[in-house]
Amino acid sequence: DAKTTQPNSMESNEEEPVHLPCNHSTISGTDYIHWYRQLPSQGPEYVIHGLTSNVNNRMASLAIAEDRKSSTLILHRATLRDAAVYYCILISPRRTGANNLFFGTGTRLTVIP
Amino acid sequence: AAGVIQSPRHLIKEKRETATLKCYPIPRHDTVYWYQQGPGQDPQFLISFYEKMQSDKGSIPDRFSAQQFSDYHSELNMSSLELGDSALYFCASSFSVWGYGYTFGSGTRLTVV
Numbered sequence: 001d002a003k004t005t006q007p008n009s010m011e012s013n014e015e016e017p018v019h020l021p022c023n024h025s026t027i028s029g030t031d032y033i034h035w036y037r038q039l040p041s042q043g044p045e046y047v048i049h050g051l052t053s054n055v056n057n058r059m060a061s062l063a064i065a066e067d068r069k070s071s072t073l074i075l076h077r078a079t080l081r082d083a084a085v086y087y088c089i090l091i092s093p094r095r096t097g098a099n100n101l102f103f104g105t106g107t108r109l110t111v112i113p
Numbered sequence: 114a115a116g117v118i119q120s121p122r123h124l125i126k127e128k129r130e131t132a133t134l135k136c137y138p139i140p141r142h143d144t145v146y147w148y149q150q151g152p153g154q155d156p157q158f159l160i161s162f163y164e165k166m167q168s169d170k171g172s173i174p175d176r177f178s179a180q181q182f183s184d185y186h187s188e189l190n191m192s193s194l195e196l197g198d199s200a201l202y203f204c205a206s207s208f209s210v211w212g213y214g215y216t217f218g219s220g221t222r223l224t225v226v
Contacts, residue, residue, distance in 0.1 A: 038156075043203045043218055044156060044217045045217065046215055097209065098144045098146065098163045098169055100158050100161050101146065101205070101215060
């Protein structure tokens with residue numbers, strides 16, 4: 001699986017938007033971009049995923065660069081509950097079988113009240 | 114909504130003992146993944162199962178084994194426990210049909226003393 005690069009840490013003020021970047025310059029045409037987050041002492045939690053087009057859901061938005069070599073997870077209004085480690089993961093799905101998630105070093109987001 | 118259930122939540126074992134961790138996936142999910150997360154580390158992929166067959170192996174020690182049963186629950190068996198096995202162990206499940214996120218359990222915290 002292709003590698004991703006994320007900043008080790010970021011800070012945001014509460015109720016402000018947060019843009020979490022991810023570089024994936026070696027992404028292949030079949031790689032999907034997934035984002036997960038892990039709150040303290042909890043299992044990872046699915047946030048959003050996309051292939052080429054920008055995606056929105058109730059948790060966040062995903063902006064994908066036109067060349068797909070980078071993407072940005074956008075939290076529109078950070079809350080204290082959003083403080084977590086955010087992981088950007090690439091997956092090239094198989095037609096059958098497991099599609100394993102490999103976690104790299106994510107971004108630790110601190111939200112300041 | 115039903116989530117991924119892991120048991121036990123906490124487990125304390127002595128060195129050289131054995132441990133069995135259990136994972137009950139979300140109903141109708143056909144794929145199970147196991148991860149190990151040491152203190153201050155990112156989750157590391159151990160092993161995955163699709164339709165009760167082993168799909169992939171990651172950094173799983175030879176002392177560990179796992180299987181997925183006919184009811185799709187999975188068990189991770191760990192023998193000759195070492196102090197370094199102390200970690201959080203997460204199970205996740207998903208549909209093999211692409212387009213869905215992965216759901217993680219709350220984890221089992223194993224402490225080897």
